[in-house]
């Protein structure tokens with residue numbers, strides 16, 4: 001039994017509605033893919049139930065081609081609404097924005113929920129701020145102005 005669920009683009013807030021299985025639990029909607037998650041194209045009718053994937057890769061505002069299967073079959077619909085949620089990156093930008101975002105389902109392994117790896121940007125920021133800053137090499141005894149010979 002599938003039913004419609006709505007999400008919004010984290011870039012511009014464009015609201016999308018998809019039909020999906022009710023038992024799949026959502027983890028998050030992010031502007032980047034989570035490490036280790038497998039994403040399906042929402043327009044691929046072979047994946048219409050999303051049972052064998054970890055998430056869905058959206059392109060904001062993208063519709064299936066007219067000649068392809070209809071919206072009701074792929075189960076994706078851009079409602080034309082724009083979310084005004086606080087975590088929308090840029091609510092004033094043109095919507096839909098054609099940018100990519102990712103809906104991730106909760107994954108389990110051996111009964112335990114898998115936590116996604118942090119975004120690589122966050123990892124880099126964390127290591128830059130943790131611990132003392134690197135020394136700039138030995139200070140020459142005759143003071144600054146180093147490369148004299």
Ligand SMILES: [Zn+2]
Nearest residue numbers: 009012060097
């Ligand atoms: Zn967008």
